[in-house]
Amino acid sequence: MTIYEIPEISDGVFLVGVKDWDRRMFDALIPLPHGTSYNSYLVKGKDGVALVDTVNPGFEDELVARINQVGELEEIEYIVMNHAEPDHAGAIPRLMELNDDAILVCTEKGGEFAERYYGIPDERLKIVGDGEEMALGGKTLRFIEAPWLHWPETMFTYLVEDRILFTCDFFGFHTAFGLYSDESESLIPESKKYFGEIMMPYRSMGKKAVDKISGLEIDVIAPSHGPIHRKPQTIVEAYRSWTAGETRKKALVAYTSMWGSTGSMIETMVETLKADGIEVVLYNLENSDVGDIAKDLVDSRAIVLGAPTVLGLMHPLGIYASYLVRMLRPPLKYGVLLSSYGWGAGAGRVAQEILGKTGIELVGALEINWRPDPEELHKVVELGRQLAKKIVS
């Protein structure tokens, strides 16, 4: 167990959560090069104490030790569950076993999840509605429904007197390093990556949440992953743009190539787009980080997918990238497919099957037999110019 200083982020408000330096994957999907943190906050009022969110399973003892450094576990009356996913709620059963007077505070949907997933009995739940307040004596918690960020039960908790908004996953990012985001050079790129991985599929709900909190006086946003925002304007404005689906004159090019045929078409496409003033980000799918691709999907206007046909289907890395795009629902407007084949094409059909209902306009698809000759590469140039025109229009 690691013991380190407990930051008091405001009078009587302590960051008692833990850092997970060694975690390298999330959801068996998302790489975590810098680990992550599970931020839990102890709020001490004159008449009551609440804990806002908990930590990942396996860190229960460390959380309890940290609570006991600045208070006592037994004095916690309420555990607020902003989100039921185990990285924030996984320690709840253990805490409620150790403190059998504690009551779990959550939304109605959160109550269902707490019962079914964590076995919390009905009599130990306090269901709160949108705008409801709880007085702790000089500390008032106001609960703000903010569903589908990124599960249906999510809410924010606003500490009225201190103007602190506890947002759990929203506005967070994965790193075990740092206390305040204004001290981190990677605030925007890492937040954007996190947004792309977690929140982008729920952009419309994210936009509602950003609009909903716009009337609140917020001095600090305290998420449950990564650093705390004591200058919240930067991250709120970034989220305003990302949730609105604002895109740049930018194309994300993701490809794989077996013997260089698809690769040479991709090179021609990249040079054409760049010559026409388009910002291009290039990912070779053999060695690309899913998080980086997710980050660039947040504000790309077009995607160029390059993958050959293998055994009548698209190369599996192309299929993986196609499903990633479909799943993350980025604000892409235009798409192009470049492919090559030996004795039978098939990649285009697979791309259409996976991406056909995403709303991305297919500007063109070229499936070339064997190696592209100069005339065929000229067709790639023409397609690139056509795509560039669409992107800048």
Ligand code: FEO
């Ligand atoms: Fe950080 Fe959705 O859990």
